[in-house]
Amino acid sequence: MSYNTFGREFRFTTWGESHGPALGATVDGTPPGVPVDEDFIQQFLDRRRPGTSKHTTQRKEADRVRILSGVFEGRSTGTPIQLMIENTDQRSKDYGDIATSFRPGHADITYHQKYGLRDYRGGGRSSARETAARVAAGGVAQAVLAHLLPTLSITGYMVQMGEMRLNRDRFDATAISENPFFLPDSTAVSAWSDYLDGIRKSQNSVGAAVEVLIAGCPPGLGAPVYAKLDTDLAAAMMSINAVKGVEIGEGMAAAALTGTANADEMRMGPDGPIFLSNHAGGILGGISTGQDIAVRFSVKPTSSITTPRKTINRMGEEIDLITKGRHDPCVGIRAVPVAEAMAACVVLDHLLMDRAQTGGKRGAIGEM
Numbered sequence: 447m448s449y450n451t452f453g454r455e456f457r458f459t460t461w462g463e464s465h466g467p468a469l470g471a472t473v474d475g476t477p478p479g480v481p482v483d484e485d486f487i488q489q490f491l492d493r494r495r496p497g498t499s500k501h502t503t504q505r506k507e508a509d510r511v512r513i514l515s516g517v518f519e520g521r522s523t524g525t526p527i528q529l530m531i532e533n534t535d536q537r538s539k540d541y542g543d544i545a546t547s548f549r550p551g552h553a554d555i556t557y558h559q560k561y562g563l564r565d566y567r568g569g570g571r572s573s574a575r576e577t578a579a580r581v582a583a584g585g586v587a588q589a590v591l592a593h594l595l596p597t598l599s600i601t602g603y604m605v606q607m608g609e610m611r612l613n614r615d616r617f618d619a620t621a622i623s624e625n626p627f628f629l630p631d632s633t634a635v636s637a638w639s640d641y642l643d644g645i646r647k648s649q650n651s652v653g654a655a656v657e658v659l660i661a662g663c664p665p666g667l668g669a670p671v672y673a674k675l676d677t678d679l680a681a682a683m684m685s686i687n688a689v690k691g692v693e694i695g696e697g698m699a700a701a702a703l704t705g706t707a708n709a710d711e712m713r714m715g716p717d718g719p720i721f722l723s724n725h726a727g728g729i730l731g732g733i734s735t736g737q738d739i740a741v742r743f744s745v746k747p748t749s750s751i752t753t754p755r756k757t758i759n760r761m762g763e764e765i766d767l768i769t770k771g772r773h774d775p776c777v778g779i780r781a782v783p784v785a786e787a788m789a790a791c792v793v794l795d796h797l798l799m800d801r802a803q804t805g806g807k808r809g810a811i812g813e814m
């Protein structure tokens with residue numbers, strides 16, 4: 447099962463399965479001398495951790511990260527950083543029923559058809575448990591970004607959960623860390639909570655949309671034509687389990703706009719160009735403009751539900767299947783820290799690629 451590595455200059459390889467003894471990431475390309483330790487990385491894992499509210503799976507993984515190499519006396523040495531997270535709350539018996547049957551909406555059938563052999567416990571390698579390793583790798587990326595680009599911030603939040611939509615007029619960034627939905631509107635939390643309670647009690651699940659805002663990114667990151675910043679961000683988000691659509695800036699809504707409405711006009715400010723709008727989502731020609739970069743994606747409803755679903759088994763028999771186990775009624779919630787981690791890895795990868803190619807030099811504006 448190859449292709450487990452993400453990135454170019456800043457790379458990580460994740461390893462491990464949902465019900466194995468541990469999983470983790472090997473991170474390579476970290477510049478030396480960056481302050482980073484387990485506590486720093488842990489704060490990101492704690493945001494993704496299951497069992498922190500009634501709105502996420504009740505699995506109780508501690509998700510404690512250990513750094514096995516590449517950090518000495520609290521600083522990166524420039525050698526591979528090995529990160530390990532032990533699996534402590536597996537209940538493999540929950541998955542006995544699916545050893546020979548294919549859960550609808552899961553990768554059981556495609557893994558079986560492709561490999562002929564799979565660790566069915568908890569979905570094995572296809573389980574979103576793998577995203578814990580990405581969040582740990584993203585923690586390293588965040589440490590490097592804080593060191594090299596302290597003005598940068600990466601903020602993920604929910605913008606939709608089924609019928610519930612964020613009212614952008616009420617956007618309040620300070621609310622995001624104060625509620626279990628990563629919702630930037632504290633006044634809507636109880637309505638979202640009641641809605642998801644109803645979904646869960648009716649043995650159902652629901653989809654979501656998440657947005658990641660990258661602010662303070664300098665102009666010039668992104669390498670045309672096959673390593674565009676938007677290409678890499680979209681691929682990074684699409685690689686997250688259950689993601690079915692990705693948009694940058696206006697995204698699909700651009701199809702309804704005219705050229706006069708959509709073009710981001712420019713004026714000259716005291717310190718360089720000023721854009722009068724940001725329909726492009728902070729990226730032109732695959733290269734960052736210096737504006738906020740807005741990436742949005744949709745997440746499908748959790749496939750594991752206790753309502754019986756029609757499926758087939760390995761013998762080709764038609765069956766009805768209830769997926770037992772402890773599942774997230776809306777996986778969009780825990781996808782938020784995963785998306786932030788992927789965004790951090792992409793931006794850092796591009797920062798390092800840009801330094802390698804241009805040395806950070808920029809074309810001047812306002813000089814002849």
Ligand SMILES: Cc1cc2nc3c(=O)[nH]c(=O)nc-3n(C[C@H](O)[C@H](O)[C@H](O)COP(=O)(O)O)c2cc1C
Nearest residue numbers: 552553572574687688748749750773774777780781
């Ligand atoms: C953070 C996170 C947690 C998830 N938890 C669950 C879960 O509890 N139950 C489930 O059915 N799917 C869950 N998923 C989604 C599945 O992993 C995913 O739908 C499945 O592996 C099939 O892959 P695909 O939807 O990308 O095609 C989760 C996804 C994410 C991002």
